[in-house]
Structures are given as structure tokens and as C-alpha cells.
Amino acid sequence: MKKLALGIDIGGTNTKFGFVDEEGNGYAENSFLTHDDRSFDDFLGQLDKEIKKAEKEVNYLFELIGIGIGAPNGNYLRGTIEYPTNLKWKGVTPFVEKFKRYFDVPMFMTNDANAAAMGEMIFGGAKGMKDFIVITLGTGLGSGIVSNGQIIYGHDGFAGELGHTLVNVFGRECGCGRRGCLETYVSASGIKRTVYKLLADYVDDSELRNIPFDELSAEMITNAAIRKDTIAIRAFEYTGRILGMKLADTIVHFSPEAIFLTGGLVNAGDYLLKPTRQYLDENMMPIYKKNPPKLLTSGLLQKNVAVLGASSMVWNEAAG
Amino acid sequence: MKKLALGIDIGGTNTKFGFVDEEGNGYAENSFLTHDDRSFDDFLGQLDKEIKKAEKEVNYLFELIGIGIGAPNGNYLRGTIEYPTNLKWKGVTPFVEKFKRYFDVPMFMTNDANAAAMGEMIFGGAKGMKDFIVITLGTGLGSGIVSNGQIIYGHDGFAGELGHTLVNVFGRECGCGRRGCLETYVSASGIKRTVYKLLADYVDDSELRNIPFDELSAEMITNAAIRKDTIAIRAFEYTGRILGMKLADTIVHFSPEAIFLTGGLVNAGDYLLKPTRQYLDENMMPIYKKNPPKLLTSGLLQKNVAVLGASSMVWNEAAG
Incomplete structure (x- = not known):
């Protein structure tokens, strides 16, 4: 069965996501308004629904091997979004802990720039x-x-x-x-x-x-x-x-x-x-x-860097 | 048999060295004038003799498990001293390559500040x-x-x-x-x-x-x-x-x-x-x-940091 990683990029305006294979090809990419004036739990509920809808658009059976998330002030060590200046959720939001209730796969969170660096290493100009x-x-x-x-x-x-x-x-x-x-x-x-x-x-x-x-x-x-x-x-x-x-x-x-x-x-x-x-x-x-x-x-200028970068954290771990 | 590492610190004025055990205790520490107006080969000849003299001062049998060397512009990746401003040997000196003729043990070269950092991690205030x-x-x-x-x-x-x-x-x-x-x-x-x-x-x-x-x-x-x-x-x-x-x-x-x-x-x-x-x-x-x-x-202010730091590269490798 083909393996896919899910990449999610949470921005102040839009949240983008998509499935990415080992070669960096994207599937069922989509986005929705982050709409961060609602509660974080409401946001997660919509995120879950949007992903499950998109899963059906991938027209073959696949195994979801992990989820990578890029977000403003995303903390890799704790899986949290901490005191972001570009999001309305205040303080520390335990993203990974809460999102594990929806998907029981390895999850990696970081900020968008770290995700871009990982994407460059796995799929872009920094290979090797x-x-x-x-x-x-x-x-x-x-x-x-x-x-x-x-x-x-x-x-x-x-x-x-x-x-x-x-x-x-x-x-x-x-x-x-x-x-x-x-x-x-x-x-x-x-x-x-x-x-x-x-x-x-x-x-x-x-x-x-x-x-x-x-x-x-x-x-x-x-x-x-x-x-x-x-x-x-x-x-x-x-x-x-x-x-x-x-x-x-x-x-x-x-x-x-x-x-x-x-x-x-x-x-x-x-x-x-x-x-x-x-x-x-x-x-x-x-x-x-x-x-x-x-x-x-960047070697990824023509691509959906944010989603690709987020997903690349999963592929980096999978490569050991 | 007790294991010891040798630490060497090459400075513009003095070259210091000593044997160091796993706990950071020093043995047979000594120094001599670097005297870098002579050829590098002559320097290495004296370094070899001084070390072999000091080995006899360690009054028990031991295994020399490796040598760590700190030097101005010491390059860890290549084992070289490169374009140092505080030494008279010009250009690139292949220290490790040449010194391997005298001692057939693992050797690690770096600059004095990196050696100090490693020493701090292995023996000093940065443990853990x-x-x-x-x-x-x-x-x-x-x-x-x-x-x-x-x-x-x-x-x-x-x-x-x-x-x-x-x-x-x-x-x-x-x-x-x-x-x-x-x-x-x-x-x-x-x-x-x-x-x-x-x-x-x-x-x-x-x-x-x-x-x-x-x-x-x-x-x-x-x-x-x-x-x-x-x-x-x-x-x-x-x-x-x-x-x-x-x-x-x-x-x-x-x-x-x-x-x-x-x-x-x-x-x-x-x-x-x-x-x-x-x-x-x-x-x-x-x-x-x-x-x-x-x-x-530093947690090593009262110690021979340069020698301890140089030797700590060996202990770091030994710890895997």
C-alpha cells in the first residue's frame, strides 16, 4: 500500500493541507479560512472534517504514516503553538495533544520557517x-x-x-x-x-x-x-x-x-x-x-512549500 | 587495564599536554615551548618524545584510547591546522595525518574554544x-x-x-x-x-x-x-x-x-x-x-581546561 504523509500549514488567514508521497508529489491539496476568532476546538473539528473529506479524493488505498504541522510559533519539542503574534489563540495551545484524538499517527509540529528548511532538505535544493x-x-x-x-x-x-x-x-x-x-x-x-x-x-x-x-x-x-x-x-x-x-x-x-x-x-x-x-x-x-x-x-519556489515542508518532517523521521 | 586519553593544547607560546581518565583526573601533565619558528616536523618529533617521556611517569599500566588536540584554527573535519594567525606554520598543516605515524590511535583535532565546550559538557558545568x-x-x-x-x-x-x-x-x-x-x-x-x-x-x-x-x-x-x-x-x-x-x-x-x-x-x-x-x-x-x-x-576554571577539553573529545567518542 502506498504511504502518504499529511502536511498542514496554519496561517493567520488560511489553513492549507495536502497529502504528500515520498517523492514530494502532492494529492488532494485544499485550504479553508483559519477563522481563528472561534475556539481552537471548533477549528480542530473543521480541520478533521476537511481532511477526512480530502482523504476520499485520493483515489487509491494508502497508509497515512504521519502528520506534519507548520504554524506560527509552533514548538517542535512540545507540539504546541505558543504566544503567536499572527493568531488569535492566546497563550499556549496544545495542538498535538488535542489533534491526537482525531488521528492516531506520529505528529510533528514546528514553525513555518523550520518546515521550509526541512522541505528544502528532503525535496528541494538542499538534498544531500x-x-x-x-x-x-x-x-x-x-x-x-x-x-x-x-x-x-x-x-x-x-x-x-x-x-x-x-x-x-x-x-x-x-x-x-x-x-x-x-x-x-x-x-x-x-x-x-x-x-x-x-x-x-x-x-x-x-x-x-x-x-x-x-x-x-x-x-x-x-x-x-x-x-x-x-x-x-x-x-x-x-x-x-x-x-x-x-x-x-x-x-x-x-x-x-x-x-x-x-x-x-x-x-x-x-x-x-x-x-x-x-x-x-x-x-x-x-x-x-x-x-x-x-x-x-529555494528549489521549491513553484511548489506548495508550506504543505510540502510540513509533510517533510514525517518523511525525515520515516527515513530514520 | 585503566583507559586514558591524551589531551594536547598547542598555543602560540606553549604546548601543554596530559593524560586524562574518564572522571577528568589528569596525569603526567607537562608543557614545552611550541617554538614554532622551527619546522612542523621538528615540532612533532619533540612532541612525540615529550609524550613518551610522560607516559613513563604514569605509574601503572594503561591503555591509550585516543588523542584530542586543540590548536588555533584546528579543523575537526580535516584534522588540519589552517591559516592560523597565532602560529608561524603557514597555510594548511596536516596535523593528524602526520601525527598518526607516531601514535596509531583515534585522533580528534579542533580549535581551543570547541575543545573548551566539549570539556564543559563532559567534565564541567554543562554535564547533561x-x-x-x-x-x-x-x-x-x-x-x-x-x-x-x-x-x-x-x-x-x-x-x-x-x-x-x-x-x-x-x-x-x-x-x-x-x-x-x-x-x-x-x-x-x-x-x-x-x-x-x-x-x-x-x-x-x-x-x-x-x-x-x-x-x-x-x-x-x-x-x-x-x-x-x-x-x-x-x-x-x-x-x-x-x-x-x-x-x-x-x-x-x-x-x-x-x-x-x-x-x-x-x-x-x-x-x-x-x-x-x-x-x-x-x-x-x-x-x-x-x-x-x-x-x-565555566565549571572548569580551576582546572587545566585546555588539556581537559582536548582529551574530552576522545571521551565523547568513547561514550558513543
């Missing part, structure tokens, strides 16, 4: 690598770190929060309560803030001058850059400079073989990658230059 | 911990990082160079060729530079005003602080502030259970530890405050 980092550039900046073939979770499961390394102690306010964190500069929301800073600093004409802050998106900034809007191009240079310099620091911690970038901001391609590479090279400690880490985009 | 960091505050700042019970070496063996994270892009010149690295501020040589900066900035009387830069030592600064010298006390505050702020960044990478400080600068006790703790707490991301990492001094 033992030391690499995945940086997700979405609303925030997430990171999943693999060292010696294992995700680094740390003693309480919250390692790998590179979005909260310090860029500037007097810098931008961060959702975490501090100032100057990397993700306030390098992320979809960070580059919006940078565009507004540049619109204040410079007098260049820009199509971005007509867009209110709350309507501005990373996609609009990318499209403006493609149309040679100097403010947009400068915003990517500013973002890439800060990212490149911080990655030089990341390297002295982990000495990775590669750093993979993923998330919406990566669609800007060389507008972002070129300055990032330049400032990474310029700031890299000489000892690493003999065998420098590669800066790459 | 799986996620911790050791920071060595000597001439430079070294770091050994243990995650999930394993030293983090990275893809080319050079992970854990926290002394070369960036404090200030326009900051102090560093031996690595860049500017503003952490160890230019936080180390025995870093605090000397800080004292001279403070002597320039302030008009306070200070016993340190009578000491030329090249004669000033971290011990003198510590003794001056104990005598309430305000420049010395401020120098430790300045050092602790920078260290504490950087450790807040270290934590988001690894989420360690504890951070151990060791090396000569730690003799200053609370003059250094108090500001370090204060700025670590103030800058710590809130998610870690529920179960914060402990800031401790």
Missing part, C-alpha cells in the same frame, strides 16, 4: 546538504537552520529567530517589543517601511508616491523596480545591503554550505539578490572565502 | 546539557557551540567564530582584516583598547594612565577595578554592555540553556558579569524570557 539555512522573506523574516543534518531547535524549541537579530539599537520599532530587529528592514513589511523612508529622503519622481502605506505591497515595489523606478530600486539595494551584512554574521555562527532565500520578496530576483550577494561578499570573514556558502533561491 | 555555548575571553574571543548534544562545526569546520560578528561597521580594526568585530571590544586585548579610549574620553585620575599600551594587561585592569579605579570599572561596563547586547543576538540563533564564560577576563567577576547580564536581559527577545538562558562562568 547537512549544513544550510533557509530564510523566509514574508510579512516577517523567518529562518530554519540545519546543522549536521538536523534542524536546530535549541533547549526550548525557539532557536533560529534570525529576524530578531539586531541591526540598529535605535532603529525601527518591531512587533516583538524591541527596536531595530532585522525583520523591520528585511521582509515584505520592512521594504514598505524603507520605501516610505526613501520617499522622505529623496525627491525622485516615483509611482510609489501615489500609494498609501496600508495599500503598498512588496509586489508593487517589485513591479515598480522592473519599470526602473529609482525609489523602488534603491529600496531593494537598501534591503539587500542590510541582509548581506547580516548574513556575513550568520555565516560565522553556522558555516553553512548554502543559504536559501524564499518568500514573496524573492520574486524581485536580482533587484534583491545582487546587492545581497555584494554586501555578503564584502563583509565575509576571510576564512570563509576559500569555500564560501552559496546564496541561492 | 544538550544546548549551550562556551565563550572564551582570552587574547581574542572564541566560541564553542553545542546544539542537540553536538559541537556545531558547519560544512567546512569553521562554525562558531562569534568573535567575528559585527559590532560596528566603522569600528576597531580587527586581525581578520575587517573592522568592528566583537573580539576587538570583548577580549583581553579589546578591553585594553577600551581603557585607552576611556583615558582619551575622560579626565578621571587613573593608575592606568601610567602604563604604556604594550605593557597593559587584563589583569592590571581587573586589579585597578578592584581598587575602585573609575576608568577600569567603566572599561568593564563598556565591555559587558557590548557582550550582553551581542549575546541577546546569539540567543536568537541557538536558544541555548546556558552560556558559559571562561578565560582570563572572567577573573574580573561581577565587574564584567553584572553589566553583561543587565544588557543581555534588556535586549533579550521576549519569547526567551519565560525560560531564559543562564549566564555562568
Whole structure:
């Protein structure tokens, strides 16, 4: 009987899920509104129903060998969602403990960036690598770190929060309560803030001058850059400079073989990658230059990374 | 027959070695001048003779189960010393390959900070911990990082160079060729530079005003602080502030259970530890405050850490 893993990605807006085979092929992928203003138990009830409906769509017999779940502040060690900023369920939600009542299979929970890193290792560009980092550039900046073939979770499961390394102690306010964190500069929301800073600093004409802050998106900034809007191009240079310099620091911690970038901001391609590479090279400690880490985009950009990544935790365990 | 491991620590000035049993007791410890202006082969010849002389001093029969070697830029993956700044042997020296001609036992080479971390885990304050960091505050700042019970070496063996994270892009010149690295501020040589900066900035009387830069030592600064010298006390505050702020960044990478400080600068006790703790707490991301990492001094301060640490790599392997 064919074996399948179930991957679930819980986001602030949508919850996506799908079955994934050993080769990374997806089956019966679906999604529904997370609707986290209802109770967590109600959410779990719907999740169970949606999955059981989808199971029938897989048109052959299969064995469900496990479930992987990616969620904001998902804790691998405890199977919990803890104090998420992007979900309305407060405090600590014992996800795995409660979901075991519905499915009696091995379950693995982590955050979306760790799931993306595992997906990259099992199905993507990091196949065969033992030391690499995945940086997700979405609303925030997430990171999943693999060292010696294992995700680094740390003693309480919250390692790998590179979005909260310090860029500037007097810098931008961060959702975490501090100032100057990397993700306030390098992320979809960070580059919006940078565009507004540049619109204040410079007098260049820009199509971005007509867009209110709350309507501005990373996609609009990318499209403006493609149309040679100097403010947009400068915003990517500013973002890439800060990212490149911080990655030089990341390297002295982990000495990775590669750093993979993923998330919406990566669609800007060389507008972002070129300055990032330049400032990474310029700031890299000489000892690493003999065998420098590669800066790459994710090998899963065209796929349902979140579901694939969540399911890959199951396949990683199955591989022993 | 009792089993012993041999630990060797190669420093720019002295090479220390000794036999260590499973409980961390040392036997026949000795040292000789590294004298690295001669050829590496000549050095190895003397090392062999000194060890064989010491073997006779262990007054019972024993089995040598392995040799651990700590050296500047010692590479665990390749058993080499690579481009060390504190040794005169240039380029890549294949230590383990050559030393195998003298002793046919398992050999493990790494740098002194990784050896210190392993020693802390096997014999010191990190017994039973799986996620911790050791920071060595000597001439430079070294770091050994243990995650999930394993030293983090990275893809080319050079992970854990926290002394070369960036404090200030326009900051102090560093031996690595860049500017503003952490160890230019936080180390025995870093605090000397800080004292001279403070002597320039302030008009306070200070016993340190009578000491030329090249004669000033971290011990003198510590003794001056104990005598309430305000420049010395401020120098430790300045050092602790920078260290504490950087450790807040270290934590988001690894989420360690504890951070151990060791090396000569730690003799200053609370003059250094108090500001370090204060700025670590103030800058710590809130998610870690529920179960914060402990800031401790090494559990091996009274021991021959370098030899013990080097030997502990053998005992770690022996434990499987």
C-alpha cells in the first residue's frame, strides 16, 4: 500500500493541507479560512472534517504514516503553538495533544520557517546538504537552520529567530517589543517601511508616491523596480545591503554550505539578490572565502512549500 | 587495564599536554615551548618524545584510547591546522595525518574554544546539557557551540567564530582584516583598547594612565577595578554592555540553556558579569524570557581546561 504523509500549514488567514508521497508529489491539496476568532476546538473539528473529506479524493488505498504541522510559533519539542503574534489563540495551545484524538499517527509540529528548511532538505535544493539555512522573506523574516543534518531547535524549541537579530539599537520599532530587529528592514513589511523612508529622503519622481502605506505591497515595489523606478530600486539595494551584512554574521555562527532565500520578496530576483550577494561578499570573514556558502533561491519556489515542508518532517523521521 | 586519553593544547607560546581518565583526573601533565619558528616536523618529533617521556611517569599500566588536540584554527573535519594567525606554520598543516605515524590511535583535532565546550559538557558545568555555548575571553574571543548534544562545526569546520560578528561597521580594526568585530571590544586585548579610549574620553585620575599600551594587561585592569579605579570599572561596563547586547543576538540563533564564560577576563567577576547580564536581559527577545538562558562562568576554571577539553573529545567518542 502506498504511504502518504499529511502536511498542514496554519496561517493567520488560511489553513492549507495536502497529502504528500515520498517523492514530494502532492494529492488532494485544499485550504479553508483559519477563522481563528472561534475556539481552537471548533477549528480542530473543521480541520478533521476537511481532511477526512480530502482523504476520499485520493483515489487509491494508502497508509497515512504521519502528520506534519507548520504554524506560527509552533514548538517542535512540545507540539504546541505558543504566544503567536499572527493568531488569535492566546497563550499556549496544545495542538498535538488535542489533534491526537482525531488521528492516531506520529505528529510533528514546528514553525513555518523550520518546515521550509526541512522541505528544502528532503525535496528541494538542499538534498544531500547537512549544513544550510533557509530564510523566509514574508510579512516577517523567518529562518530554519540545519546543522549536521538536523534542524536546530535549541533547549526550548525557539532557536533560529534570525529576524530578531539586531541591526540598529535605535532603529525601527518591531512587533516583538524591541527596536531595530532585522525583520523591520528585511521582509515584505520592512521594504514598505524603507520605501516610505526613501520617499522622505529623496525627491525622485516615483509611482510609489501615489500609494498609501496600508495599500503598498512588496509586489508593487517589485513591479515598480522592473519599470526602473529609482525609489523602488534603491529600496531593494537598501534591503539587500542590510541582509548581506547580516548574513556575513550568520555565516560565522553556522558555516553553512548554502543559504536559501524564499518568500514573496524573492520574486524581485536580482533587484534583491545582487546587492545581497555584494554586501555578503564584502563583509565575509576571510576564512570563509576559500569555500564560501552559496546564496541561492529555494528549489521549491513553484511548489506548495508550506504543505510540502510540513509533510517533510514525517518523511525525515520515516527515513530514520 | 585503566583507559586514558591524551589531551594536547598547542598555543602560540606553549604546548601543554596530559593524560586524562574518564572522571577528568589528569596525569603526567607537562608543557614545552611550541617554538614554532622551527619546522612542523621538528615540532612533532619533540612532541612525540615529550609524550613518551610522560607516559613513563604514569605509574601503572594503561591503555591509550585516543588523542584530542586543540590548536588555533584546528579543523575537526580535516584534522588540519589552517591559516592560523597565532602560529608561524603557514597555510594548511596536516596535523593528524602526520601525527598518526607516531601514535596509531583515534585522533580528534579542533580549535581551543570547541575543545573548551566539549570539556564543559563532559567534565564541567554543562554535564547533561544538550544546548549551550562556551565563550572564551582570552587574547581574542572564541566560541564553542553545542546544539542537540553536538559541537556545531558547519560544512567546512569553521562554525562558531562569534568573535567575528559585527559590532560596528566603522569600528576597531580587527586581525581578520575587517573592522568592528566583537573580539576587538570583548577580549583581553579589546578591553585594553577600551581603557585607552576611556583615558582619551575622560579626565578621571587613573593608575592606568601610567602604563604604556604594550605593557597593559587584563589583569592590571581587573586589579585597578578592584581598587575602585573609575576608568577600569567603566572599561568593564563598556565591555559587558557590548557582550550582553551581542549575546541577546546569539540567543536568537541557538536558544541555548546556558552560556558559559571562561578565560582570563572572567577573573574580573561581577565587574564584567553584572553589566553583561543587565544588557543581555534588556535586549533579550521576549519569547526567551519565560525560560531564559543562564549566564555562568565555566565549571572548569580551576582546572587545566585546555588539556581537559582536548582529551574530552576522545571521551565523547568513547561514550558513543
